[in-house]
Amino acid sequence: MFIALTGTPGCGKTSVSRLLENEFGYRVVHLNELIRSENLFVEEDKQRDCVVTDLDVVKKRLSVMEESEKPVIIDSHMAHLIADVSIVLRTAPNELKNRLEKRGYQPAKVDENIEAECLDVILVESVENCEMVFEIGTTDRSISEVGGDVREIIDGISSGHPPIDKFKPGSFDWSGEIF
Numbered sequence: 001m002f003i004a005l006t007g008t009p010g011c012g013k014t015s016v017s018r019l020l021e022n023e024f025g026y027r028v029v030h031l032n033e034l035i036r037s038e039n040l041f042v043e044e045d046k047q048r049d050c051v052v053t054d055l056d057v058v059k060k061r062l063s064v065m066e067e068s069e070k071p072v073i074i075d076s077h078m079a080h081l082i083a084d085v086s087i088v089l090r091t092a093p094n095e096l097k098n099r100l101e102k103r104g105y106q107p108a109k110v111d112e113n114i115e116a117e118c119l120d121v122i123l124v125e126s127v128e129n130c131e132m133v134f135e136i137g138t139t140d141r142s143i144s145e146v147g148g149d150v151r152e153i154i155d156g157i158s159s160g161h162p163p164i165d166k167f168k169p170g171s172f173d174w175s176g177e178i179f
């Protein structure tokens with residue numbers, strides 16, 4: 001089973017999934033790295049520092065990993081377009097701004113991502129594409145706290161008791177903060 005660990009850039013997907021992989025032995029695919037290392041992209045947008053992918057090609061590449069029972073976490077802002085289960089990390093606009101500015105993102109790119117977060121873009125896409133959707137807040141929380149929530153969800157799914165109420169989607173509303 002594929003489990004998407006998704007969310008707006010800067011929400012902490014890679015930090016959390018690395019922790020789960022290295023400290024707790026979860027199977028993780030860091031999709032951006034895989035796409036670049038195996039040239040699974042259609043074209044590279046150097047100006048925007050991103051690649052354009054063909055989802056069917058990516059899905060075909062991933063299908064060989066799905067044989068075992070063990071869940072596979074997909075770390076990517078488009079993982080929810082591939083997986084049946086989506087875990088969406090959410091970060092308040094101010095904190096997201098700080099994290100993206102620290103990374104050296106240009107103001108236009110920071111604004112674009114904050115707007116996407118305020119408009120729930122990835123959450124909405126997840127609800128449209130996935131059978132099960134969970135939401136986790138990362139604002140003022142450590143990577144290990146967020147990782148603990150992700151473990152609770154994945155282990156709950158594996159044991160047949162997903163914590164649906166605790167991580168119900170729709171818990172965050174930053175629609176009033178769009179500028």
Ligand SMILES: Nc1ncnc2c1ncn2[C@@H]1O[C@H](COP(=O)(O)OP(=O)(O)OP(=O)(O)O)[C@@H](O)[C@H]1O
Binds near residue numbers: 015016
């Ligand atoms: N819970 C957290 N608290 C504080 N800082 C965090 C937290 N999670 C991530 N960060 C920091 O935010 C930055 C972005 O994190 P990360 O690279 O994991 O995000 P991402 O969701 O994988 O982004 P992208 O979509 O661009 O790959 C990093 O500098 C990381 O250290």
Ligand SMILES: [Mg+2]
Binds near residue numbers: 013014015
């Ligand atoms: Mg990342």
